[in-house]
Amino acid sequence: MSSDITSIVADSRIGGQRWDRMIFGHFIEHFHTQIYGGLYEPGSQLADDRGFRMDVIEALRELKTPIMRWPGGNYVSDHHWYEAIGLNRIPSYNKAWRVPEPNTFGTDEFIAWCREVGCEPYICTNGGNGTAEEMSNWVEYCNGRYETRYANQRRQNGNDRPFGVRYWGIGNESYGDWQIGAKTAAEWGPYVAESAKMMRAVDEDILLSAAAVPDSEWTMGLLRSAGRYLDLISIHGYWDHLSQVENPSDYMTAIMSCESPDRMIAETRNVIGAAGFTGKVKIAFDEWNLRGWHHPDGTGDDKIKARDLNDVPSTYTMADALFSASFFNACLRNADVVTMANVAPTVNTRGPLYAHKDGIVRRTTFHAMKMYVDHIRERMIDARVEGPRLGHGAKSVARVDAIVSKDGAGTTVTIVNRDPTAKADCRIMLDGQTLRGEFSVDILEGNSADAFNSVEKPNAVAPRRAVVQDKDEAFSIPPHALCMLHIPA
Ligand code: AHR
Numbered sequence: 156m157s158s159d160i161t162s163i164v165a166d167s168r169i170g171g172q173r174w175d176r177m178i179f180g181h182f183i184e185h186f187h188t189q190i191y192g193g194l195y196e197p198g199s200q201l202a203d204d205r206g207f208r209m210d211v212i213e214a215l216r217e218l219k220t221p222i223m224r225w226p227g228g229n230y231v232s233d234h235h236w237y238e239a240i241g242l243n244r245i246p247s248y249n250k251a252w253r254v255p256e257p258n259t260f261g262t263d264e265f266i267a268w269c270r271e272v273g274c275e276p277y278i279c280t281n282g283g284n285g286t287a288e289e290m291s292n293w294v295e296y297c298n299g300r301y302e303t304r305y306a307n308q309r310r311q312n313g314n315d316r317p318f319g320v321r322y323w324g325i326g327n328e329s330y331g332d333w334q335i336g337a338k339t340a341a342e343w344g345p346y347v348a349e350s351a352k353m354m355r356a357v358d359e360d361i362l363l364s365a366a367a368v369p370d371s372e373w374t375m376g377l378l379r380s381a382g383r384y385l386d387l388i389s390i391h392g393y394w395d396h397l398s399q400v401e402n403p404s405d406y407m408t409a410i411m412s413c414e415s416p417d418r419m420i421a422e423t424r425n426v427i428g429a430a431g432f433t434g435k436v437k438i439a440f441d442e443w444n445l446r447g448w449h450h451p452d453g454t455g456d457d458k459i460k461a462r463d464l465n466d467v468p469s470t471y472t473m474a475d476a477l478f479s480a481s482f483f484n485a486c487l488r489n490a491d492v493v494t495m496a497n498v499a500p501t502v503n504t505r506g507p508l509y510a511h512k513d514g515i516v517r518r519t520t521f522h523a524m525k526m527y528v529d530h531i532r533e534r535m536i537d538a539r540v541e542g543p544r545l546g547h548g549a550k551s552v553a554r555v556d557a558i559v560s561k562d563g564a565g566t567t568v569t570i571v572n573r574d575p576t577a578k579a580d581c582r583i584m585l586d587g588q589t590l591r592g593e594f595s596v597d598i599l600e601g602n603s604a605d606a607f608n609s610v611e612k613p614n615a616v617a618p619r620r621a622v623v624q625d626k627d628e629a630f631s632i633p634p635h636a637l638c639m640l641h642i643p644a
Contacts, residue, residue, distance in 0.1 A: 219528050237292075347365045397447045406472060443496060473635040507524055595622055
């Protein structure tokens with residue numbers, strides 16, 4: 156086989172792991188214009204009478220959004236849920252993001268918004284300066300069935316029936332000194348155990364996650380103390396670190412991070428196994444994005460204003476789309492242990508959607524996500540991918556990444572060509588047969604590796620349907636492209 160050919164070998168006659176649609180989940184935070192000016196904009200011509208931007212909601216329905224994690228993120232380590240309910244909302248100062256919080260988009264608004272989108276709510280509680288009691292009282296406010304203090308507050312606020320919030324997280328990145336109320340590894344396990352006990356005492360049917368990292372000291376301690384109360388552990392990944400200086404990495408630098416999600420998942424899987432929780436505790440990769448958010452330290456108006464730099468459209472190129480595709484492939488390859496993932500965030504900042512006063516822009520990552528949501532079939536088939544690597548400086552990644560999925564109607568081979576300039580020739584062997592012939596494909600490529608969508612050019616990058624034919628038993632995938640090749644049963 157020529158050294159330039161990538162070989163994709165899959166056998167659908169063995170196994171077939173089903174995957175959880177929650178891996179196409181989302182995260183939204185009270186940061187910059189994600190909530191106020193993003194999904195919630197009372198008075199906007201594009202909002203309904205509750206202030207929900209309906210264009211944002213319709214786009215999230217296109218993505219079949221399964222779950223939304225809220226209200227943070229760093230924000231939540233200084234958020235008190237009871238300040239954002241009821242008739243008279245008093246603004247509070249959020250010490251995490253160092254700005255006033257109007258508290259007009261609180262629990263009741265979030266639940267109503269999720270119902271409008273058609274997604275599950277996933278509430279991350281304050282594991283910073285919050286307490287186990289505050290967390291469990293939030294569960295009672297949402298899910299309480301009896302005539303008790305917090306359930307009655309929900310009723311007084313117009314919601315007689317329990318919200319039935321199933322997904323709850325304990326804390327956000329409490330391991331990091333950037334968090335208000337950060338904890339040590341020795342403190343975190345017992346704190347989570349107590350919080351989980353109290354939350355489950357209110358509603359034993361909730362699904363619980365807690366902040367973790369692919370690090371044995373922190374996460375082994377967490378699982379030893381609280382693993383018996385948990386359904387998932389939460390890990391986060393951002394690879395282009397831009398919190399202090401906004402200088403987004405170029406295409407090739409960014410692409411060199413494409414294999415890191417696989418490594419993070421493998422490390423976390425190993426810690427879960429070492430702690431004896433294989434099959435019992437799953438992974439929620441509940442914040443991920445190629446680009447870290449820009450939010451320089453400090454309280455000066457210039458530091459707050461600098462957050463606008465997150466919205467420069469040219470930042471979000473085919474690198475973001477192909478990193479996202481590589482991330483989804485990592486989750487799908489590990490569908491036995493990764494049962495949730497949440498792009499961080501959904502709208503504005505680094506999200507797949509950008510909302511402006513006259514409408515929305517579907518960034519390159521939106522189209523990549525939609526292709527996965529629309530075309531990945533119900534079972535993952537083990538696939539072996541072998542081929543040339545793509546180098547940049549001292550780093551390299553496989554030039555082509557691929558996964559294979561199958562259902563009763565057929566098989567889809569999902570191929571990512573990470574090369575910025577060269578097509579990739581791929582030989583596909585399925586169930587012992589070399590694939591030949593003509594097949595329909597969905598392709599996302601843009602006209603260059605640096606192509607992006609903007610308000611002025613919202614469709615510069617958009618998926619297209621085409622037909623490919625093998626040449627000498629190899630299929631040519633264009634450069635910087637995500638390609639889904641469909642093989643009917
Ligand atoms: O930059 C955004 C922050 O990244 C989120 O609020 C936090 O969870 C993570 O550190």
